[in-house]
Amino acid sequence: MNAPCPEHPLEALLAGELPFDEAERVQHHVDSCAACTQSMAWLKLERGWMAQRARRAPHRRALDFSALEARLASAQALRARTQGRWSHQGKMALGAIAALLFIVFNVTQQLPPTPAEDAWGLEAWSVPAGETCVDPTREAVAAIEARVGACLVATPVVLSIAR
């Protein structure tokens, strides 16, 4: 049994979508094929019915532009509000990013001191704890004073001993 002829070339012929040579070839086939003649009759019927149906479609209020205008206006207002909100949120995000950058900048400025700075650090002014605070006896203080050749009047331990 032969496969039935496809209908879309017939439809394209009816719709004027085929180039001239192709249209002639399909028309020639239709003239000699009973099944395609019948298909063409149905295709014409469908197109004719649809065309009449389209003309008869009732007029609806929704098809008046004035009915759409109010909806368009509210949709535009909504879009504008949404854009405004995004713009506001964008500004807030920019502020947050700026604050974050400020913090990062400050943290990176507090890097460990370089060797040159280290010479002026607190360690340079501290006195070894063992020599000033560990031995509170008067003899020990005197020994230290004799060694450095100076009176340690600022030493709290020495002051308390003097009283």
Added chain:
Amino acid sequence: MSRWDVAFLSAVKMAMVSVIPSDTDRESTLLRRARAGDPAAFRTLFERHAPAVWRFLRDLLRDEAAADEATQETFVRAHGRLSALRDGDRLGAWLLGIARNVYLETRRRRGMTHVDVDDEAHEGQVEAVLPTPSPEDLLLDRELEGLLAEALGALREERRAALLLRIDHGLPYEEIASVMGWSLPKVKNEIHRARLQLRERLADHVGGHS
């Protein structure tokens, strides 16, 4: 030219004059103006395409009031997305694509379901028993119009949408594939099956059987 051809061509011509835009160049100019924010241009485009969009939605939703709402929603969305439409795109197909999305959302929201009446075995018999329509059958009276609406409504939704995009809105198969998100062979197959089902349902009313 036969009487049959004359009747057919005059019916199609009358519909084309009222439904299909006659000047695509003018439409692209209107589209450019509408994109630039000209409300008069958008209004003209709306008035030109809204009836077809409404009809498509009415046929999908099978509810005129719901089609009203869905048509307006389609154009509100289209208005907001005009800048996304490229110059080469056909506005009609683009609008019908948006309309179909609006339909799908409406259906989901309303929890609409459709009883699938496809019957593959039955489709196989259709080609053998179909009568050949006569020129007199071209006249779509009210009764036949009701039967046609019923026959269309009995098709599975996707099949119905594809068929209508072709036979009512005249979209090429490639554009239907784009609107439906299908391959080209699937579009051809679905439309062919839809046609067979439609003809089967209407066969008793054509070819002098009525």
